[in-house]
Amino acid sequence: MTLPTVPPPPPSSTAEPPVVRHVEIAISYILRVGVILSLSLIILGIAITHVRHPEFRTETMPLEAASKVAPIFPYTTADTLNYMEHFRGRGFVVAGILVLIFIPVASTIASIFAYARLKDRAFVLISVGILLVLLVGFVIGHLQTPTHRGPPPPPTTEP
Amino acid sequence: MLYSLTPLSFTLIAFVFALFAGTLGSLLGIGGGIIMTPVLSQLLQVDIRYAFGASIVCVLATSAGSAGAYVRQHMANLRVAILLQLATAVGAVTGGVLLSFAPKRTLFVLFGLAMAFTAFMMVRKRINPRATVPLDPLADRLHLHGHYHDTDTGQHIAYRVTRSKIGLVLMYIGGILSGLLGIGAGSIAMPTLATMRLPFKVCSATSNYMLGVTATATAGIYFAHGWINPFIVGPVALGVFCGATIGTRLVHRIHTKVIRIIFVIILLITAIQMLKKGFTPPDNPTTQPTSASEVHP
Numbered sequence: 001m002t003l004p005t006v007p008p009p010p011p012s013s014t015a016e017p018p019v020v021r022h023v024e025i026a027i028s029y030i031l032r033v034g035v036i037l038s039l040s041l042i043i044l045g046i047a048i049t050h051v052r053h054p055e056f057r058t059e060t061m062p063l064e065a066a067s068k069v070a071p072i073f074p075y076t077t078a079d080t081l082n083y084m085e086h087f088r089g090r091g092f093v094v095a096g097i098l099v100l101i102f103i104p105v106a107s108t109i110a111s112i113f114a115y116a117r118l119k120d121r122a123f124v125l126i127s128v129g130i131l132l133v134l135l136v137g138f139v140i141g142h143l144q145t146p147t148h149r150g151p152p153p154p155p156t157t158e159p
Numbered sequence: 160m161l162y163s164l165t166p167l168s169f170t171l172i173a174f175v176f177a178l179f180a181g182t183l184g185s186l187l188g189i190g191g192g193i194i195m196t197p198v199l200s201q202l203l204q205v206d207i208r209y210a211f212g213a214s215i216v217c218v219l220a221t222s223a224g225s226a227g228a229y230v231r232q233h234m235a236n237l238r239v240a241i242l243l244q245l246a247t248a249v250g251a252v253t254g255g256v257l258l259s260f261a262p263k264r265t266l267f268v269l270f271g272l273a274m275a276f277t278a279f280m281m282v283r284k285r286i287n288p289r290a291t292v293p294l295d296p297l298a299d300r301l302h303l304h305g306h307y308h309d310t311d312t313g314q315h316i317a318y319r320v321t322r323s324k325i326g327l328v329l330m331y332i333g334g335i336l337s338g339l340l341g342i343g344a345g346s347i348a349m350p351t352l353a354t355m356r357l358p359f360k361v362c363s364a365t366s367n368y369m370l371g372v373t374a375t376a377t378a379g380i381y382f383a384h385g386w387i388n389p390f391i392v393g394p395v396a397l398g399v400f401c402g403a404t405i406g407t408r409l410v411h412r413i414h415t416k417v418i419r420i421i422f423v424i425i426l427l428i429t430a431i432q433m434l435k436k437g438f439t440p441p442d443n444p445t446t447q448p449t450s451a452s453e454v455h456p
Contacts, residue, residue, distance in 0.1 A: 021233075023237065024230050024231060024233065024237060025231065027227075027230050027237070028226075028227040028228070028230040028231040029227075031223055031226055031227035031230070032227045034223060035223050035224055035227065035400065038220075038223070038396070039397070039400055042393050042396050042397055043397065045389065045393055046170065046393045046394065046397070049390070049393075050167060050170070053166075056165060056166040056167050056170075057165060057167045058165060059165055059166070060163045060164060060165050061163060061164070061165070061166075062163050063163065063164065063203065063204050064204040066164055066165075066166055066168075066169035066203075066204075067169060067199075067203060067204065067205040067206070067209065067388075067390070067391055068206075069166045069390065070388070070389070070390035071388075073385075073388055073389050073390070075382060075383065075384070075385040075387065076383075089389075090389040090390065093389035093390075093392065093393040094387065094389050096393075096396065097216055097378075097382070097387055097389070097392055097396065098382075100216065100219045100220060100223060100378075100396065101219060101375050101378045101379060101382065102375075103219070103223045103371060103375075104219075104222070104223075104371035104372045104374070104375040105375060107371070108244075108372065111237075111241060122300075122301055123238065123241060123301075126241055126242060126245050127241060129245050130241070130244050130245050130248050130372060133245070133248040133249050133252060133376065134248060134372065134375060134376055134379075136252055137248070137251065137252040137255060137375075137376040137377075137379055137380060138379040138380075140252060140255060140256060140380065141255065141379045141380035141381075141382070141383040141384070142383050
């Protein structure tokens with residue numbers, strides 16, 4: 001490749017206008033709020049699980065069995081809410097994870113508005129594109145849901 | 160049985176490993192998925208699908224936990240991150256669709272090759288940051304160039320971004336691998352960003368922010384598949400959050416060279432383990448006889 005080259009710019013020429021910092025501050029704020037919310041739900045969920053299952057503290061089992069003690073858990077948003085209503089720890093953990101999954105979506109939405117304010121059309125379009133691809137991904141994921149598993153049983157039937 | 164433990168100790172062990180993965184993940188910009196998958200599937204005997212589910216959550220948590228700090232400190236190059244996110248998200252969706260058709264052992268081989276490739280890219284000859292870079296009209300038009308303050312050396316460093324089109328192609332491939340393997344594409348993102356001539360610390364910060372979107376696309380699909388098992392994922396997410404916070408503080412105190420060496424070592428170990436798993440004759444892939452000897456070497 002014989003592309004023309006350019007030297008790196010001097011540091012003094014790169015001061016960012018304050019409005020660009022606003023994009024960064026907005027996104028980092030969303031990330032922080034999301035993390036705190038997600039973290040709280042997950043901690044609460046783990047605590048509830050171990051309070052409801054005192055045997056998890058005493059009952060020893062082979063290593064392969066330890067990760068399989070809670071094989072039934074919600075994997076749709078409706079089930080997650082149902083589990084939370086019944087105050088099941090795994091419902092709260094999954095809700096925390098759903099918040100975690102939503103954080104990048106929220107920061108992408110924030111960047112659409114932030115770049116629109118900067119009148120930066122290219123980056124508004126790119127951000128909108130990302131959002132659309134994510135939505136397509138969620139829809140595909142939903143369509144691909146294996147039907148043979150069937151819905152998880154209602155939480156009340158479990159100990 | 161070699162090991163017996165209570166579910167509570169399982170939770171605690173998973174937490175400790177995740178703490179470690181989160182710290183390294185945020186330092187190295189790799190999300191920590193490549194650490195969590197082998198730990199869970201080989202050391203803790205978790206079903207490989209749940210291990211992938213936990214690993215993608217690990218990437219999400221590392222990204223969310225560290226990117227906030229990196230973006231605020233102006234370490235991450237947001238414009239590069241957002242541009243490449245588009246390619247990587249499309250790739251992740253492609254990978255998620257292919258997932259139903261890809262056999263497990265092929266996945267291990269792909270994973271191992273991805274790691275070995277990254278390690279190779281990282282030990283290549285170092286680039287002089289003051290050297291000239293190829294002109295990139297796309298990078299100019301999108302104003303991708305940036306600067307940051309390196310508190311380790313006390314320097315303010317400006318850099319020009321280049322080869323943005325190659326970056327887009329590489330990140331599309333990275334996205335596909337992410338969708339297939341739950342690795343968040345960090346191990347591809349790092350060498351890609353280095354190829355685009357971002358300084359190493361900017362690479363890891365940018366990669367961390369970028370990974371969130373890739374992982375989200377994949378995580379949505381895994382969640383719908385029922386691969387996000389809260390009993391396993393809960394302590395992992397918690398540990399990774401704590402680790403990522405530690406990582407964003409450590410990055411200012413550690414020399415880039417040290418970070419890079421740790422990175423290459425981890426990649427090589429993982430690559431060997433994964434390739435071994437991919438080439439081991441089948442049995443039940445989750446309970447191979449080889450994994451017992453790995454627990455107790």
